Structure formats: C-alpha cells, structure tokens
Amino acid sequence: MLQKNVLGTELKSCSCNPMTGWYRDGSCRTDSSDYGRHTVCAVMTDQFLSYSQAQGNDLSTPQIGFPGLKKGDHWCLCAPRWKEAFEDGMAPLINLEATEESTLKIIDLEILMKFSHNNNS
Template structure:
C-alpha cells in the first residue's frame, strides 16, 4: 500500500517522487519519502542534504537533530545525511541565510504552496 501511494506522489518538478533517505529513515510516515498528509502540521516535504550550518541553526531554533534519541529510535543526524525538513522551517532557514541544499527529485510537490520553485532551484543539490 505504501508503494502505490509513493508512486502517486509527485515531486516539485511534476515527476514521480523519489525516496529521500532510508538510512537514516526519514519522512512524516518514516518510509524514506517526504510525502505528507493533513495530519503533518509541520509539512515535512523538503528533502535536504544536511550540513553543519543547518544542524547548528536547527539546534539554536530548539530542534536538535544531531543528538541521538535512542528511546525514539532516532540515531541523530550528521552532515551529508538526507532528511525531510519542514517546508516552513526550510524557508525560515533560507531567510536567515542557513538553508541546506535541496534534492528536488525527492521534495514533495505540495512544498510549492510554501516555497517558490525558483528558490528551491537556487538551492538544488
């Protein structure tokens, strides 16, 4: 069932959505994809290639993505990892000069309701 839903999802280029990462496992559904639904208030739709600047920025904003949380099966993230970032947080990071690179083929199409495609293209990995 997940596969059929994934194949129906489109990326910001209007093509089938590709996986973002399964190691570490990412996404609202924890299936490696930056798909979303109405329950995802954060809109985890932007597939990013994390860097130290963004990880530090996120930590300073109160969302520590680097520290492992074994009780939740979270390994902690490091530079180079791919991760589904919330579209509003990515836009905020961009406005503060800290946005990480984006994998357009793995960034879900609804992201365009928050971030213009041209801006995403400027940060394409």
C-alpha cells in the same frame, strides 16, 4: 496514490539510512495530518544542524528511535523551517526529485532550484 515532486514527476525516495519522512518510509510524502509539512528533502550541513539546534530543534543528538543526523545525511524537513533557514541565510541544499510538490505552496520553485543538490553535486 503516487505523489509528485516539485518538478511534477514521480516523488523519489529521500533517505532510508537514516529512515526519514512523516511516515518513516524514506519518502517526504505527506497528508493532511502532517501539520509540520515534512516535505523538503534536505542535505544536512554542520551549519544547518547548528542553526536548527539554536532554533530549538536538535537534529544532531541521538534519541530513542532516532540516530541523530550528521553532515551529508538526507532528511525530510518541514517546509516552513526550511523557508525560515533560507530567510536567515542558513538553508541546506535539497534534492528536488525527493521534495514533495505541496512544498510549492510555501516556497517558490525558483528558490528551491537555486538550492538543488543535484546541480551542486
């Protein structure tokens, strides 16, 4: 089944280098077993990576099977984590075409559009 993005069109790939997504297939698609809702295709910034590490989720340090993220990498973030970063003034830009539509249950489209990487690149 083809999943849609927050704009209502076909969900695009987020990143294959590094390989991201709940399924580790480059897409922010999801299913009912993805309790974290890894649906927001975010563009990493040094500010966000430091913020995430301070929140207890170190995305910068390489681990077995995980290269560690750096500024400019695209990554499927958990929608609740992105919303928390937004509320704390630390949210990274996102790729709307690669952000899965169920994100809209957690974050309003108007907010997502203000953080569109496509509008700011």
